[in-house]
Amino acid sequence: MGSGQRSTRGTVVAHFGIAVSVRFDDETQRPVDVRRNSGHLVGDRVEWSPQGLKSLPATGVLRRRDKHGRIHSIASNLDVLGVVLAVRPPSPVGFVDRAIVAARAAGIEPMLIVNKADLAESAHLHEQTLADYGSCGRVFLVGAHRGEGLDRLREFFAAGRRGVFIGTSGVGKSSLLNAICPDVDLEVGDLNASTGLGRHVTTTATLHRLPGGGELVDTPGFRDFGPVAISPRDLAQHFPGFEPSLEEPCRFNDCSHRSEPGCSVLAAVRSGALAESRHATYLQLLAELDAIEKDARGY
Ligand code: GDP
């Protein structure tokens, strides 16, 4: 690139609602004004021109549905969704299943991170998580306070992966982010200073480079997970633990795996290959998604 010529392509590294911060490919970073609800996401590859900022097509877009049924996109071009768990506080029943469904539906690799390794019962939660979800993604046991297992986690991201942590409030997502990305708070302050929005304007999301490689998206205030934004029909296909049963087709093409005769998922429950509690979580999620879909159609 010749002198005086600026890169026009870059990556959105922070979103402030009415401005985004773009890290251009020549490593310069500057704020760009955008319309509210412009649709740009942290993680987006963008092209800048005097006419404005254009996002390029993205993959790995994580979406969530809020309690009013509105769908929010969290970040884009994500490789991994780190589902953080702890013995205290426990995550609600079905939380991990929802997160895995959301990740898979978005083409993002799910991973499970049991935090608070220093607590006695954590080893057991780790084993349980491995048994329940080890076939769905990697499972880590870490401690944000004392650093247990963090090197393995850093190594995982160092391969160039971009990830985001989600989990119930209090499991230690911020602590983990701070432990493996020590400059997070500092960077956010700098970003706000560069947009002129003041140090304490909350960002909706920020992208951080990890010292050893890889990136993490921080999404303050956006870390719990409501019902996933997928259609009821797509649920079974992504539901953790259904994979082996679905290799064997059900009698009916449009089987909802509730109570239909000749259902291979129900056969797996009867034979003990699939835990009944897992199926119950599926039914609950299915009912929620059905209700949302009916709501959306207005009847
Ligand atoms: P978040 O709501 O998921 O972001 O959780 P925080 O990072 O705010 O942490 C919630 C609480 O868990 C805080 O009191 C932390 O000090 C505590 N915590 C975080 N990591 C650990 C850990 O490795 N061990 C223990 N015992 N507590 C931790």
Ligand code: ZN
């Ligand atoms: Zn079925």
